[in-house]
Amino acid sequence: MPRSTARPSSSARGERTRSAIIRAAATVFARHGYRGGPLAAVATEAAMTQPGVLHHFASKEDLLMAVLEQRDREGTRRLNESSWADGGGAALDALHDLVAHNGTTPELVQMFTVLVGESVAADHPARAFFTDRYETLRFRTTRAVQRGQDSGEFRADADAATLAALVLAVMDGLQIQWLLDPELDMATRFAVFVDMMKRFLAPPA
Amino acid sequence: MPRSTARPSSSARGERTRSAIIRAAATVFARHGYRGGPLAAVATEAAMTQPGVLHHFASKEDLLMAVLEQRDREGTRRLNESSWADGGGAALDALHDLVAHNGTTPELVQMFTVLVGESVAADHPARAFFTDRYETLRFRTTRAVQRGQDSGEFRADADAATLAALVLAVMDGLQIQWLLDPELDMATRFAVFVDMMKRFLAPPA
DNA sequence: GTCTATAGTTCGATAGAC
DNA sequence: GTCTATCGAACTATAGAC
Known part of the structure; x- marks a missing residue:
């Protein structure tokens, strides 16, 4: 592995270009969707030509998958650095922090909302990605609720999977409404939902 | 106005063709989205040629708007025939019935989910339609909650607009998850949410 | 009112020079 | 590694016969 003081290797420079293209593609896909966003627009955004983009990604579909995986990793990392892993009410508070942060990154939120909508169509290239993503998110959220039940913070007789x-x-639905009308504050509304769920899960006195 | 026993007038036959095209377009847009669904596919679905479709609608965009307004009216009619207008818990139960019914019409649900996702992009032709639609739905749902507060069924110190x-x-988010994984039952999960909200809104004893 | 034919675009991908 | 040039496909919309 090259030391940070060394002149960047050719492949390291290549990685930087790839990152720039992924950033540009995220912007274009957020604004116009995958089908509606031409590679030429991605190229312009990345200060290149369209064949230049395809030198770094075999196809537009390849680029889409790279964008999704990159942005997903960033979001997941954020959660992992929070009190999410503690489960229970702390995990719900961590989700609230995430929603509040999402309110500062409309482009990222819009990209995922546009692409998940598109991908619901059976033949969309990102369909499998989102099916897996939701399965994983539901699994992890279910576990967070169960952790609260195991500790006695939450009632044990609630269906953790349904609550997850x-x-x-709620997160997805609030995003849709927020993107259509930015006046709506996601974090404030999500806080009410968290409050509602905590009361619902409070063990009987 | 022609009597029902009369031979259908030319315009009545024209209306039937328009309806058939709208039905065909709804199927195609549900499957592939607006941008991904070619007019030729709509034509095939309606047993016509592509210029035949454009004889009845000035443009693809015109057809899209006709589809949205038609399907929206159908959904709204269903709600109006339920206990929705009573407000309070009865209105929430009416919504649960609607969710259960939606579970039997995946194509309709998919069409709206795909199109609302697409339309979040600023330049999409359906953007204004969905912005208005959510504003209207929020307004009507807020009123339903307030009606419950006025009657004393619900606590008065809850923010009706946020709850709406x-x-x-929740409805939109469950639809996304259901479309990506049809195993998930929307009505069962929505029922838990309704239960949670009713407890949250129960006046203090 | 529906057809065939086609104009006029737009787009993804490839070829090949530098 | 990036460019210019271009192919070939797909799509909306129009023209005009029947």
């Missing part, structure tokens, strides 16, 4: 699906649903 | 936004968010 509801949490993710 | 949450209800719509």
